[in-house]
Amino acid sequence: MLDIVRTPPAPESALSFPARVRVRDGVRLAADVYLPGAPGDVETSPGDTILIRLPYDKSGYYCFIPLIAEYFMGHGYRVVAQDVRGKFRSEGDALLFVNEVDDGYDTIEWIIRQPWSNGRVAMWGDSYYGYTQWAAAASGHPALKAISPRVTGTQLGEPVHRNSPGRTRRVEWGVTYLYPLTQFFANDALHWEPDWSRRDFATQAEEFMNQVGARGLSYDQWYPNPVHLQRFPGGDPFAGRSVPVLHTIGWWDNCAPLSWADVDEIGRHPNWDAHHYLRIESIDHESYRLLDAERDRVWERSEQQIRDLLPRTLDPAIAFFDVFVRGNGAPGDIPRVSWNLAGTEGMQEASTWPPADVQTVTRHATVDGGLVADSTATEATMQWTHDPADLVPSSAPDAFSFLLSHPDEAPIGDRSDVLRFDSPPVPSHVDLAGPVTARLRVCSDGPVMDCFVRLLDVAPDGTALRIARGQQQLLQATEPETLEIDLGHVGYRLQAGHRLRVHISSSDYPEFLPQTGTGADPWTWGETRCNTQSLAVGGRDGLSLTLPVLEGELP
The missing domain is CATH 2.60.120.260 (Galactose-binding domain-like)
Known part of the structure; x- marks a missing residue:
């Protein structure tokens, strides 16, 4: 028997009140709404909203969204944290990637109709909840004023296409087919590890599904006969209306190749390139830093360690949103490229990447x-x-x-x-x-x-x-x-x-x-x-x- 750990949704934060967002096909997506002032006080005056759409439990410990929402509220922002379709408290099928454009649009539309919204929305988040920002931007909703995707890419999780032409292709990540059997298998997260010494991974995937008594929709659409579902309208995430982007990449992020591919693609779309701001940090995917003290190199960060992490993680986005959402300042106040020279402290600024003197x-x-x-x-x-x-x-x-x-x-x-x-x-x-x-x-x-x-x-x-x-x-x-x-x-x-x-x-x-x-x-x-x-x-x-x-x- 496989050792499978099921993680259900955590209790919703006392700082928020729950909401259900009905999208165009009738599915209801669960959200936590955080408003400045007393918890649950919906009489607060209208203001700017930061939307976070993620599959890892909007109320859970892993992504510490309640602490992030509290920090954003401290700067006057309303926050909506939402479980994506099929995950935790949200209805619908747990289907990777393909519903995020429409669901993002419909959620933004719901936000701007609320009495606490002034009609301006920004988005923030890492990894898959960075991907949901690219998807929402591709929807073209005019109320989305800026996004701040971190350690992510528009082709996040895309399997290697084995029928692609040519003699070369990417090497497949070990996590590609495991992800839809763990994080995106059901509403709850199901944590298990294959026996890496066996290497008959397809057989172990079948053993897992037999043990839980269900099939994985995302897995079956990827393997063994992939169904290529379209993520973005027209297949191009940058084909439509552009949005100001603060784009954060980590030097040691294993997903960085996806981020750099998007940088290259944005360079071919002048309307996106005009307000694309690059931030490159000495971090990995989980935001550990090269120069972290040994006491901070722990798998389970304490609440205080998380709070200490928030300023360096969120302040750049807040400064960006203050300009492009609130109109406080000018775009020239934000450096086009802000980057850390790994092995040194602080950030450097440049007008282009790579810097001109390279x-x-x-x-x-x-x-x-x-x-x-x-x-x-x-x-x-x-x-x-x-x-x-x-x-x-x-x-x-x-x-x-x-x-x-x-x-x-x-x-x-x-x-x-x-x-x-x-x-x-x-x-x-x-x-x-x-x-x-x-x-x-x-x-x-x-x-x-x-x-x-x-x-x-x-x-x-x-x-x-x-x-x-x-x-x-x-x-x-x-x-x-x-x-x-x-x-x-x-x-x-x-x-x-x-x-x-x-x-x-x-x-x-x-x-x-x-x-x-x-x-x-x-x-x-x-x-x-x-x-x-x-x-x-x-x-x-x-x-x-x-x-x-x-x-x-x-x-």
């Missing part, structure tokens, strides 16, 4: 494990074995809270199935700010090859912190192919005496589903086979890394 440099791998400026190194082929029975382990126990464990990845580089390349130590600090890319030519004796590239900061004591990463899957992998792998963006100070290191591998488990070696579906598993992987170093096609240097010089 210089691009390239470093090349050598067969003896170097990472050098000279591109004339001897051409060679380096090989390693991908063994489905002995996978390269993920460095953090929970990818969403990477900085909670702050893992040292140096031991991973000692494995025989990981190639390692080191730069010389830097004589003085070097600031990196912008996109990082890797170019490499690879092949395999197996049909499918996953290629993971990790960029690390190695301290003089030998410990290594990952600062950027990327991965790509190569199909028909017996034929060599040159890959351009996006490692995301970095804002990082490499201290004097530190060096850069690159890890190349074929697995990162269980954060990513591993290859069987036979081309079989990793979620189903089955027969396995070891593969020999090959990487070119030196010469025109050898592994190279392109880096953005803002200050200092790499050797």
Whole structure:
């Protein structure tokens, strides 16, 4: 029997009063309404409202929405926190992503008809409740004046499309098919972990559904024969009316690639780009910071720790809403880019990202494990074995809270199935700010090859912190192919005496589903086979890394 923990809705906050929002198809969505003044005092004068739509229990401990609402109320905002359709106290089917545009529109329409609303609405939230902001914005409701999505993306949770054309595609996250079997299976959250040593995940999914006596609507629409339900009108979240956005990305957020993809897409829509404000922090998905004190690196934060977290989390949004919702100040008062140089305190400001003074440099791998400026190194082929029975382990126990464990990845580089390349130590600090890319030519004796590239900061004591990463899957992998792998963006100070290191591998488990070696579906598993992987170093096609240097010089 699987160990399944069911989490029902928590008691509603005494600071709020409950409401039911009837949307266009008759479904009623549960909301908590927080108004400044005495709890439940609906006679309060009309004012601006912040809407938070989430699937993780509007009243629960995990997202601490009552404390967030209290903080926003302290700045004069009304707050509506709502369970999305099919979750906790809301009616309807627990169906991922596809109802959020219409439900967001209808909820905003309900808000502006209330006596405590002045007709102006903003939205705030992380992850899925960042996604619901993009969805509501795509609905085009004119009362939505600004949004503040954090650590999220418009394609959040989208499975890899296995019938997509071309020889390359994304590597599937391990959590993709697990999410609709836990957080989005029923009204309550159902917490359980697969036996990661078995790897027959599809079988374990069936065991779970048999044990609870129900099927998962979202899971069945994704696997094994995906139904591609349209999330946004016309398929483009940025096709319609634009909304001012304070867009927060975390350097160590595992969902950051989705955020950066939206940044690129917004850049192709001038009406959105005109009032897109970027904020980049040294946080992971769960808002742990690189420079957090050890006492704050705890899985269950105390109420006081949560309250201490609120100013740095919410004050930027309040300043943004004060301008774009209340009209207090001018857009020029908000920096277009506010970013933290990881390893330092405070935020820096820029008019563009990357900052204008960034210089691009390239470093090349050598067969003896170097990472050098000279591109004339001897051409060679380096090989390693991908063994489905002995996978390269993920460095953090929970990818969403990477900085909670702050893992040292140096031991991973000692494995025989990981190639390692080191730069010389830097004589003085070097600031990196912008996109990082890797170019490499690879092949395999197996049909499918996953290629993971990790960029690390190695301290003089030998410990290594990952600062950027990327991965790509190569199909028909017996034929060599040159890959351009996006490692995301970095804002990082490499201290004097530190060096850069690159890890190349074929697995990162269980954060990513591993290859069987036979081309079989990793979620189903089955027969396995070891593969020999090959990487070119030196010469025109050898592994190279392109880096953005803002200050200092790499050797």
